[in-house]
Amino acid sequence: MLSKGLKRKREEEEEKEPLAVDAWWLDPGHAAVAQAPPAVASSSLFDLSVLKLHHSLQQSEPDLRHLVLVVNTLRRIQASMAPAAALPPVPSPPAAPSVADNLLASSDAALSASMASLLEDLSHIEGLSQAPQPLADEGPPGRSIGGAAPSLGALDLLGPATGCLLDDGLEGLFEDIDTSMYDNELWAPASEGLKPGPEDGPGKEEAPELDEAELDYLMDVLVGTQALERPPGPGR
Amino acid sequence: MAGAGGGGCPAGGNDFQWCFSQVKGAIDEDVAEADIISTVEFNYSGDLLATGDKGGRVVIFQREQENKSRPHSRGEYNVYSTFQSHEPEFDYLKSLEIEEKINKIRWLPQQNAAHFLLSTNDKTIKLWKISERDKRAEGYNLKDEDGRLRDPFRITALRVPILKPMDLMVEASPRRIFANAHTYHINSISVNSDHETYLSADDLRINLWHLEITDRSFNIVDIKPANMEELTEVITAAEFHPHQCNVFVYSSSKGTIRLCDMRSSALCDRHSKFFEEPEDPSSRSFFSEIISSISDVKFSHSGRYMMTRDYLSVKVWDLNMESRPVETHQVHEYLRSKLCSLYENDCIFDKFECCWNGSDSAIMTGSYNNFFRMFDRDTRRDVTLEASRESSKPRASLKPRKTQEKAASAGGPVWFRPRRGARQALLLTWRCS
Numbered sequence: 001m002l003s004k005g006l007k008r009k010r011e012e013e014e015e016k017e018p019l020a021v022d023a024w025w026l027d028p029g030h031a032a033v034a035q036a037p038p039a040v041a042s043s044s045l046f047d048l049s050v051l052k053l054h055h056s057l058q059q060s061e062p063d064l065r066h067l068v069l070v071v072n073t074l075r076r077i078q079a080s081m082a083p084a085a086a087l088p089p090v091p092s093p094p095a096a097p098s099v100a101d102n103l104l105a106s107s108d109a110a111l112s113a114s115m116a117s118l119l120e121d122l123s124h125i126e127g128l129s130q131a132p133q134p135l136a137d138e139g140p141p142g143r144s145i146g147g148a149a150p151s152l153g154a155l156d157l158l159g160p161a162t163g164c165l166l167d168d169g170l171e172g173l174f175e176d177i178d179t180s181m182y183d184n185e186l187w188a189p190a191s192e193g194l195k196p197g198p199e200d201g202p203g204k205e206e207a208p209e210l211d212e213a214e215l216d217y218l219m220d221v222l223v224g225t226q227a228l229e230r231p232p233g234p235g236r
Numbered sequence: 237m238a239g240a241g242g243g244g245c246p247a248g249g250n251d252f253q254w255c256f257s258q259v260k261g262a263i264d265e266d267v268a269e270a271d272i273i274s275t276v277e278f279n280y281s282g283d284l285l286a287t288g289d290k291g292g293r294v295v296i297f298q299r300e301q302e303n304k305s306r307p308h309s310r311g312e313y314n315v316y317s318t319f320q321s322h323e324p325e326f327d328y329l330k331s332l333e334i335e336e337k338i339n340k341i342r343w344l345p346q347q348n349a350a351h352f353l354l355s356t357n358d359k360t361i362k363l364w365k366i367s368e369r370d371k372r373a374e375g376y377n378l379k380d381e382d383g384r385l386r387d388p389f390r391i392t393a394l395r396v397p398i399l400k401p402m403d404l405m406v407e408a409s410p411r412r413i414f415a416n417a418h419t420y421h422i423n424s425i426s427v428n429s430d431h432e433t434y435l436s437a438d439d440l441r442i443n444l445w446h447l448e449i450t451d452r453s454f455n456i457v458d459i460k461p462a463n464m465e466e467l468t469e470v471i472t473a474a475e476f477h478p479h480q481c482n483v484f485v486y487s488s489s490k491g492t493i494r495l496c497d498m499r500s501s502a503l504c505d506r507h508s509k510f511f512e513e514p515e516d517p518s519s520r521s522f523f524s525e526i527i528s529s530i531s532d533v534k535f536s537h538s539g540r541y542m543m544t545r546d547y548l549s550v551k552v553w554d555l556n557m558e559s560r561p562v563e564t565h566q567v568h569e570y571l572r573s574k575l576c577s578l579y580e581n582d583c584i585f586d587k588f589e590c591c592w593n594g595s596d597s598a599i600m601t602g603s604y605n606n607f608f609r610m611f612d613r614d615t616r617r618d619v620t621l622e623a624s625r626e627s628s629k630p631r632a633s634l635k636p637r638k639t640q641e642k643a644a645s646a647g648g649p650v651w652f653r654p655r656r657g658a659r660q661a662l663l664l665t666w667r668c669s
Contacts, residue, residue, distance in 0.1 A: 045522065048580060061332050064420055064439040065489050066469045066585055069526045072468060073579075076522050 046081060049074040054218055254267065279343040279351065285313055286353055288338025292322035294355055294408075296366065319408040322357045334359050341427050342434070344447075352411070354434060354502055358421040361436055362479060363412035363447065372402040415445050417453045424474045430481040437474035442486060444498075456504045457496065469551045471588075472530050483508075487544060491528030495555065511553055513560045521577040523584060529585035536596040543599055545590040547571060550601050565611045565618065568603045 049070055056067045270291030285297040292437050298316035325334040343351040348369040374557045375397040388623055413643035420438035427434045435456070438442050442457035457474075461467055470489045482498045484521040494507035515524060527547040536552075541562075544551050548569060550571055551561035567588075571578060583604075590601040602608045603620075611618045 045576070052582075061421075065472060065529070066468075068467055068470050069529060070491055070583065072525050075524055076525075080522075 005203050025117075043081075046074070049077060051217065054214060246486050247514055271493070274337050275339060275341050277341045277343060277353075279353075280345055284316065284343070286341045286343065286355075288321065288341050290335075290337040290522055292320055292324070292336030292338060293356065294319055294321045294338065294341065294353075294364070303434065315407040317408050319364070321355045321362060321364065321410075322360065325359075339422055342425050342427050344427055345431055347431075354425050354427065356422050356425050356436065359415070359418055361414040361422070361425060362410050363414070363444075365411045366406060366408045370401060370403075371399045371403045371409060373397045374400050407435050412447065413451050414441055414453065417445075419658070423472060426474060426476045428429060428476045428481050429479055432483075435476060435484060437486060439470040442471065442474055442484075442504075454500070454502075456498065458503065458505060466526055473533045475535055475542075477539055478537060480533050485533055485542060487530035487533040489529040489548060490525060491530055493530065493533060493542070493544060509555070509558050511558045511561075513551070519572070521575060521578055526579070526584050527575065532589045534590060535594060537593050537594065538596055541596070543590055543592065545588050545601055547584060547588075549587070550599060551592050552599070552613070563613065565599070565609075567601055567609050568607075594605050 012089050052070045053067070053074060056116060240506055241317045249255075268291075270289065270293075271292045273287050274290050275288040278284070279286070285299075287295050287296070287297075294317075295315060296317045297313035299311040299313050302311055321338060324336045326332070327334055337357055338355050339357060341353055341355045344354070344363075346352075350365050353364050353366070355362055355364060357509040374381070375395050377394055377397075378388070380386055385582035414436070418436065418438045420440050421436050422436055424437040425434060426437075432448075433444055433446050436445065436453075437457075438457065440460040443453040444456045445453045457471070459471065468490075469492075472487050472489055474484060474486035477485075481498070482505075483494045483495065484498070487491055487493045490516045491512065494509040495509035495511070498504060500506075500508060521585060530544045530546050532545040533542060540555060542553050542555060544553065544561075548571060549567055550565045552563035552565075553561045573586060588602050590599060594601055597614050598610055598612045600608060600610045606623045607620050608623055609618060609620050645651065
C-alpha cells in the first residue's frame with residue numbers, strides 16, 4: 001500500500017531494479033526540471049508551441065483537441081511574454097500600463113489573427129474544398145499584406161528572444177535548446193531541425209529544408225499580420 | 237498496450253488481492269501496429285470481453301463455465317469470436333484516409349440468445365450481432381446434402397428435415413451501419429438505459445441515434461463556433477445516465493462537465509448542470525489547461541456519482557454538487573514537476589480511462605510504465621499495481637509498487653520516463669460480477 005507521509009527507507013531504494021535514467025532529469029539547473037512555474041515563459045517554450053501548432057496543422061486531419069490545447073497554451077505563453085518584452089520605445093511597464101496594454105492587445109490580436117487564419121483552414125476540412133494544402137494556398141485569406149514592408153522589429157512583440165530569430169536566421173531558433181534533451185530516439189538531433197512527435201512524415205534528410213521553408217512561411221504570416229494590425233510606430 | 241482480464245477478489249476482510257488471471261495477446265515485445273489494442277469492454281454479465289484493435293478487428297473472449305471438478309478455479313477466458321469490424325476507407329471528397337482503428341466498443345444489454353455490440357472508428361458506428369449456431373438441418377427435400385438443388389421431377393418421396401448437432405459456430409454479422417453523421421473524430425458512444433437509443437460524440441457534436449434507424453440521427457449538442465477561429469474547447473467524452481434515459485453528460489478539454497436533460501429542449505446546447513472545480517492559483521502553470529482536460533467520464537452504477545479522469549488525477553463528483561468534486565485522487569502527482577518535458581514529448585496529451593467496480597466502492601485508472609491504480613473509496617486506501625508481461629504468471633499476485641517522489645538530488649533515483657510509445661495502461665474495464 002502506498003502510505004502517505006512515510007519517509008522512504010534506504011533499503012527500499014536499493015531493492016528496486018534501476019530503470020534507465022536520463023541524466024538531464026536530475027539536473028536541477030535544467031530549465032525543464034527547475035519547475036517553479038515561471039512567471040514568464042522562455043522563448044524556447046514559445047517556439048516549441050509554435051512548432052507543435054505548425055506540426056499539428058500539417059496533418060491531413062488535425063487532432064482538434066491537440067490543436068485547441070496547443071493554441072490555448074500558446075496564447076497563455078504569449079500573454080505572459082508580451083508585457084515582459086524589453087522594447088526600446090516602451091517605457092518601464094509599471095509606468096505605462098496603457099502602452100503595455102496596447103502592445104499586449106495588438107500582439108495578442110496579431111497572434112490571434114495569425115492563429116485565426118491557421119484555424120480558419122480547419123473549416124475547410126468540413127467544407128467541400130479540394131485536397132488540403134492549407135498553408136501553401138489559403139494563407140491568410142483575403143488579406144493584403146502588400147504595402148507595408150514586413151517590419152521585422154514587430155516580431156519582438158512575439159517574444160523577448162526573437163531577436164535571435166532575425167539576426168542569426170533560423171539557426172538561432174535552436175541555439176537555446178539544450179540538445180541533451182533529445183537523446184530520445186524519437187527526436188531528431190537539434191541541428192537537423194525540431195519535429196516533435198513520432199509521426200514524422202519526411203525523412204531526417206529532408207527535414208531541414210521542409211522545416212526552414214515552413215518556418216519561413218509561418219514567420220511571414222505572423223509578420224504580415226503584425227504589419228497589418230499595428231500602426232507604423234517610431235523606430236521600427 | 238493494454239492487458240486484459242485481471243481478476244480482483246476480496247481476500248480477508250475487504251482488502252483486494254490482485255493477480256493476473258490470464259494474459260491475452262502477443263508475448264513478444266514486437267507487436268504489429270495493427271494488433272495494438274485500442275479499446276476493451278466487458279459486457280453486463282461479465283461473461284464476454286470485447287477488445288478492439290488498431291487494425292479494425294474485434295476479438296471477443298468468453299468466460300468458460302466453472303468446471304465442477306475444479307470448483308475453485310476462476311473462469312478462464314478463451315477466444316469466442318473474431319471479426320473484422322472496420323476497414324480503412326478513403327474519403328475522396330476531402331482526400332483523407334479514415335482509420336480503421338476501433339475507438340470504442342459498447343455492449344447492448346442482452347435480450348435474447350444473441351449478443352449485440354456497437355463498435356466505432358472515427359466516423360462510422362456499426363451494430364454487430366454475435367450469435368451461436370450449434371445445430372444444422374439435414375434432409376431437405378429440394379436440396380442435396382451439399383446444397384445443390386434437386387430436380388423436382390426426381391423427387392418421389394417426402395421427408396421431414398431433422399436438426400442435427402454440429403460444432404459450435406459463432407457468427408458475427410453487421411446488422412446496422414450508422415454512417416455519415418460525424419465530421420470530426422468520434423470519441424465516445426453510449427447506450428441509453430431505454431435500450432432503444434444511443435449517443436455518439438465527436439470533438440464538436442453529439443448525435444442521438446435510434447438503434448433501428450441508420451439513415452438519420454438527431455444532433456443534440458453542437459459546440460462548433462460560427463468562426464472556427466473562436467474555437468477554444470472540444471468535447472472529449474460523453475455518457476448517458478445509467479437510469480435516467482433523458483440525462484447525459486459530456487466533458488470538455490477545459491476540464492468542465494455539462495449535464496444535459498433532453499426534456500428541456502431539442503438541442504441541448506444549454507446545460508442543466510455545469511461541473512467545474514475552481515483552479516488552484518498556487519499550482520497554476522502554462523499547462524494548467526492541458527492537464528485539466530478530461531479524458532474519460534463515467535457514471536457510477538448507482539447513478540448518483542460520476543467520475544472524471546484528467547491528466548494527473550481522478551475526481552468523483554456528486555451530481556447534486558456542481559462547485560467541486562467530492563473526492564480527488566492523485567494518480568501520479570510526481571509528474572507535476574515534469575510537465576514541461578511531458579509537453580515536449582506530447583505525453584501530456586495522453587488519454588487515460590477510468591472505471592468503477594460493480595459496487596461503486598472502488599475506482600481504477602491507469603498510469604505509465606504499465607502501472608494501474610486502484611482507489612478504495614470506503615477505506616480511503618489506494619494501491620499501485622503493475623500489469624507487465626514480466627510479472628504475468630497466471631494467478632501470481634501482483635506486488636504493490638511504490639512510486640517515488642523525486643526528492644532533491646541524492647543517489648539511486650528510481651525514475652521512469654514517460655515517452656511516446658512507452659507502456660501506458662490507458663484502457664480499463666472492470667468486470668461487474
